[in-house]
Amino acid sequence: MYKEAMRPAWVEISLDNLEHNVKQIIEKVGSAEKITGVIKADAYGHGAVKITEVLRKCGIKTFATATLAEAVKLRECGAREEIIVLGLIPNMYADIVAEYGLTVVCCDSENARAFSDAAEAMQKRAAAQQPVPNCLSAQDAFSGARPISALIAVDTGMGRIGYLADDPDTAIADIKKMLALPNFRITGLFSHMSTADEADKTFSREQERKYNAFYNALKNAGIAIPLRTLANSASVTELPSVNFDLVRPGIILYGCYPSGEVDRSLIDLRPVMSVRANIVHLKDVPEGFSVSYGRSFIAKRPSKIATIELGYSDGYPRPYSKHAKVIVNGKLAPIAGNICMDQCMIDVTDVPGVKLGDEVIIMGSDGTLTISADDIAAATGTINYEILCAFGQRLPKVYL
Missing domain, CATH: 2.40.37.10 (Lyase, Ornithine Decarboxylase; Chain A, domain 1)
Incomplete structure (x- = not known):
């Protein structure tokens, strides 16, 4: 019983088990720098702020949330690393993205324009030495003269967000509009696996094929994509060919396997x-x-x-x-x-x-x-x- 909990019921979070799981993932992907720690939904109920502290000590330098509010909370609690908001952010919140220096996921040039305009407004404010709302301190503003970083979203089969992978020409035309924006920077290509946790990998292989084809279409059109990110928890062990530049483990950080169909012998996880x-x-x-x-x-x-x-x-x-x-x-x-x-x-x-x-x-x-x-x-x-x-x-x- 813990008096500080103020009730005789609680969750216990084993930070040792968390560190063990991170080390297991690092062994699979090669380095902590390749890991984006997915801490959405308050780190799957484990407490995003504390979990971020531990992941940082393990060498992880990029984090991902589902919502803008989750990302803002991390910033206000002192997180200085790159934070990717995995959900789409409507134009009306673009100024908040600029103020907190967040990385967005984008698949619409008008949305990108809103982010670019917000970054420009922040630059003008900084140039005029006006106070920047919501920044951690005047010396530690994430906005200032910084353009908005974005991952381009492509839908390879999840059916959730992103340009259709089978129609790269339409996507390329829209992405080229983004490239003309002065304060918007494309830093990567994002998609999400829908069946990587199933024993049958047929559809996952099709998603991989579509992702690579879309990436190559962008490359052939002269659109540079600095990094690629496709892998989720199941992909880390079951589909190493899609690990690319960044992997996005979620549930395996917290010691649970993505499903009953994955090969549990491939990674030793401990419940957190x-x-x-x-x-x-x-x-x-x-x-x-x-x-x-x-x-x-x-x-x-x-x-x-x-x-x-x-x-x-x-x-x-x-x-x-x-x-x-x-x-x-x-x-x-x-x-x-x-x-x-x-x-x-x-x-x-x-x-x-x-x-x-x-x-x-x-x-x-x-x-x-x-x-x-x-x-x-x-x-x-x-x-x-x-x-x-x-x-x-x-x-x-x-x-x-």
Whole structure:
């Protein structure tokens, strides 16, 4: 129990395991400089600011967020490295991009023009020695006379954002408009794999082919692309031919495998997050006693019921109720009834010596017993990514 958490439920983040995972990725790609640390969704629920500090110590010099707000938060917390915003940023936010010196993903010349204009406005302000809003300090402005850096997005099969890979002529015409902009600099070519985590790599190979063909079309048109980035977590180990100049690992940083179809022998990952709580209430109940909403648990014998202060608002999925087990004092114990919003109950009848304050492992390991994000995801029809993100939203974090 951690008093500073101000509640008897928390997530534990193992920084040693995080460093181990980073070292494993470095072994696969050759250097830390090739890694873009994906820290979107608050570093998949692990806490982006702290995770960034550790990745920086490991030699990673580029980070990626999903949203502008996530990138701004990192800047305001002191991050000086390149930050790529992977989502498209509407024109109305171009001034914020310029103020914070962020790298954007772009696939529209009018969007690029907005960024160029915003950078020019910042340059004029700097030349006039006017204060730059939102900069960390006058000496540490990321904007000043700096053009906006951008990765050109090409859609090779994800169907999400980017120029169509099969129509390079249209893309080239639009990209050439970007090249004419005075404060907009193309630094790379970006795309995203949609099935790299599947055993069948046929479509992934097709995405690779389309990416390379598009890149070569740009090159033949005289458009220089300094770096290429296509690889996600699964690609790092399963498709090394697409690792190129930058890889973008996400879930593998945090010790989870992208799916059940990847070859886990290719990389040794250690889970970074565990979820724990303390028993706050214990009572003995008679046979026939009902527990939780809808009387979803009926005691079939005299039973001992424990309560913990953690529920579905903390990321513990309510549909997991019928399958859920936790670890108490080295033994598995089932959840009793439906998981509530802020609490849940456990049938600890078969756990010897259980008492108030005992630690309950909701996700994590104790000796040979393990409950993983994969286990919870499989039982609730989702993926381990969602489980990590959900647990990390509300529960306090303890870094070890």
